[in-house]
Amino acid sequence: MGCLAFLKDFFLGFWDYETPKVMVVKDKKLGVIYRAVQLLILTYFVWHVFIRQKAYQETETRPESSVHTEMRGVAMLGDSVQDTTEYVRPSEGFDVISTILRREVTHDQTQGMCAEHYSVADANCTKDSDCTQGDVDFDGHGQRTGRCIPYYNYTFKTCEVRTWCPIEEYAAVSEPAMEKAINFTVFIENAILFPKFKVLRSNIKPKKRKKLERCHYHPDTNPYCPVFRLGFIAEQAQEKFSELCRTGGIIGVFINWKCDFDKDSSKCIPTYSFRRIDMRKNLPSSEYYYRFAKYYHKDGVEYRTLIKAYGIRLDVIVQGYAGRFSLIPTIINTVTAMTSIGICSIICDWIMLTCIDRNEVFSEMKFDDVSKNPDEPITTDFTLTSYGSTHSDLSDGVPL
Secondary structure (H helix, E strand, O other): OHHHHHHHHHHHHHOOOOOOOOOOOOOHHHHHHHHHHHHHHHHHHHHHHHHHOOOOEEEEOOOEEEEEEEEEOOEEEOOEEEOHHHHEEOOEEOOEEEEEEEEEEEEEEEEEEEEOOOOOOOOEEOOHHHOOOOOEOOOOOOEEEEEEEEOOOOOOEEEEEEEEEOOHHHHOEEOOOOHHHHHOEEEEEEEEEEOOOOEEEEOOOHHHHHHHHOOOOEOOOEOOOOEEEHHHHHHHOOOOHHHHHHHOEEEEEEEEEEEEOOOOHHHOOOEEEEEEOOOOOOHHHHOOEEEEEEEEEEOOEEEEEEEEEEEEEEEEEEEEEEEEEOHHHHHHHHHHHHHHOOHHHHHHHHHHHHOOOOHHHHHHHHOOOOOOOOOOOOOOOOOOOOOOOOOOOOOOOOOO
């Protein structure tokens, strides 16, 4: 029966209507808390939401962008002159461009058979049976012939492989680093379109392109000159240029567009930041290098010069954000702010009903059960008067 009575009361109570009751509580502490919470919420919405976050604007966070990069500079490497054709890959880039700072060169390689490098797994041998014919070692240089031969001019032996000979690990010549490349410059042209607002911006001024040949970027004096020295880029990324010459590295060039189209669109100017984006803690994996070859024929035989190039790779990453006043987000955030102020009443009600000494008296006053019988009188037991008052309208004389 108890369960049925509970379900009955729950069902009947489900259809009850609740309405707020206004009650004025003359308590200074509670009043101070109420106004303080109101002030905090109002300050948050006015200062942070509307002024800093500009919640009255509609925004565009996925702009369309194009990037064009070009490296400039000439330097001496020994007795040879290095220009962009020699040290830049590709010579005219898009959002990725790299420059060679150090090379390891293997000259005059030809297709043939030679000894595998001793560091390759199972390459060391003492007899032919130690080398399985036909195996292709994916960690090595080529296909094994099944013979065990002397390792070039040394006494120990390794397996013979069919590959480009001599192998790189044995014959590569390390060239000095091109540290003069610290003064090379990279030109980064960027155009960005905000489709929602139909605004197209560029990081250069079309009428002043000739000045780009003799200027360098400065955020205050030359914000429309996207020409950066490699030394400046390394410094901004907090990297040593000499270390980059030795191991190479990948640096991210971040172009940040933050535009407020409530103002003149000409004030929408990008900012630039630089950060090393490859792994530096583990040196073997933090090196940046790639290989390419130059082929030629001599006496009817094909030769190649294999080049292992270490350098700086620049990855240009464009980020865009724009906003403009719109009535809809303004209304939505204004209503949200007004609704949030209602939290003050919830907090103060909880304090009043749980933390104040006379919480039971307040609870009886706040919640009334109004009967649906129209003949039943509705009475009010208490009247709260001035601060700290002990006046009571109770018939039994119990003070507030």
